[in-house]
Amino acid sequence: MNQTLTEQIISHAVGHPVRPGDLVIVRPDVAMGHDSLTPSIIEIMRDQLGVADVKDPDQIVLAIDHVAPATSVDTANMQSTIRTFAKEQGIRLFDAGRGIAHQVLVEEGIATPGRIVVGSDSHSCGYGSVGAFGSGFGSTDIALVWATGQIWLRVPETLRVLVTGRFRPGVDVKDLALKLCRDLTIEGATYDSIEYHGLDWLDLPGRQTLASMAVELGAKAGIVPPAGLPADRFEVPDWLYVDPGAHYYRTVTVDLDTLEPQVAKPNSVDAVVDLSEVEGTEVSVVFIGTCTNGRYQDLRDAANFLRGRRISPNVRMMVTPASSQEMERAAADDTLATLLQAGAVIGSAGCGPCMGRHQGTLSDEDVCLSTGNRNFRGRMGSPKSRIYLASPLVAAATALTGRISDPRDGMERS
């Protein structure tokens, strides 16, 4: 039976072939809980379901990444609850400072090709970067996995993104992710799984950027086939492969040879235009980080651009590495030092200002250019603030001038 990667993974998990539209009950390989929802997951499992202990501690991973370290007595107490629960139940916990769950689970080899990884954060689709079926769920679904080991899934249709060509200088994978938001819209892949083809040459960080934004199209999952360079790092099960006979209900193509730097305007991830349309817009904050763009390579791109230069006095620049490992890499060469010398503030590894809970919350007056994944009104702080989304290169160029700027101009100068 010819199947997409998603259909192969779910079929393998349930032990028989499935088709789109089937409702199945599966045992996910991993059920991740993050700090924002874990207290409510524990409450639902214990107080509402009446289940004291998790079914299988080895299936569960906890991360404290959203408000990390804690910012108030209330959040500190909530995080204590998570630590106590992890100890009692024998569950792996990645505590504040280790980094964003979606980065750490890949680093730790917990998310791997062919696995089903569900998580309480919507960007759990990022596990598709390594060829896993990753998907985000709410507290009740995750509580049910912890209590029963199982979750119900509707097998999604698969939408194929076919990528041709190569990025031109100054254009990167974030521009591709934003172009897909532009072409498909914020609901263009609702309930679907996305399979990205033509990217066997793309490195792992690039795949993580792309897969992380699948949910921005409404998708349930976004999978980059585990072929090419990053596949060397992971064992790919022999049953998991791109089947030429698989059925994709829709194919959209993007030609990288003609792709321009893209920017999402406030307040929607699909309000995307070519950078030239918003060039010159004044900003007061630049943020580089998140599960979409907080890796070493993202910081390196920005540092290379800013080396020997100082950011605009009208801008505050926040840089939040995605994990302690990524931060260590950036500290081992001159990446972090270069960013500091340029005037950046370095935050603790984690989600940072992305969801407006700590570290650089936006004021009424702020206009932010972020490398994150969402620009909804009020997401990063005041509902009066405005958020643009772009690549780390555009972020660096913008920090330099205080206005949305094309990195290709700076690259020609240097």
Add this chain to the structure above:
Amino acid sequence: MTRVWKFGANVDTDQIVPGRYAPYLRPKEDLGRAAFIEARPEFAENAQPGDVIVADRNFGCGSSREYAPLALKKRGVAAIVAPSFARIFYRNSINLGIPLFVSDEIAEVAADGDEVALDLPAGRISLGEQTYDLPELPRFTQDIIDAGGIVNFVRANGRFPG
């Protein structure tokens, strides 16, 4: 009387409950009061139990934060009708026992402030003078709604619906 609160397309979870109002950050606050607190303060002030939300496409897009639909439930929202819903929000709402109805027609005709009467067992909704049939829910979904949420279903039956 109960009324319709009409919303546009792509209402995201940050509008439903801003991240800064997460129970995780404000455990002592009444979550129901935080519903649409910034995006539509008159809802936060005046919504009554039994009110119905009718929206345009892709209601609930964005985060997995289940406290978004939970805030609407705590506020007493009796049903949400839209031409389409975001995936995680749809699951979360059904899991919490909030009836969601996918309907182009009702979303088109409903006006903000319409007096509304919802008859779930009969599958009907009245908007002002007009009455419409609600689309039938899939069996799986109906079983969860009937149980008052998936937690109740699993507790009562020792298994998932279906």
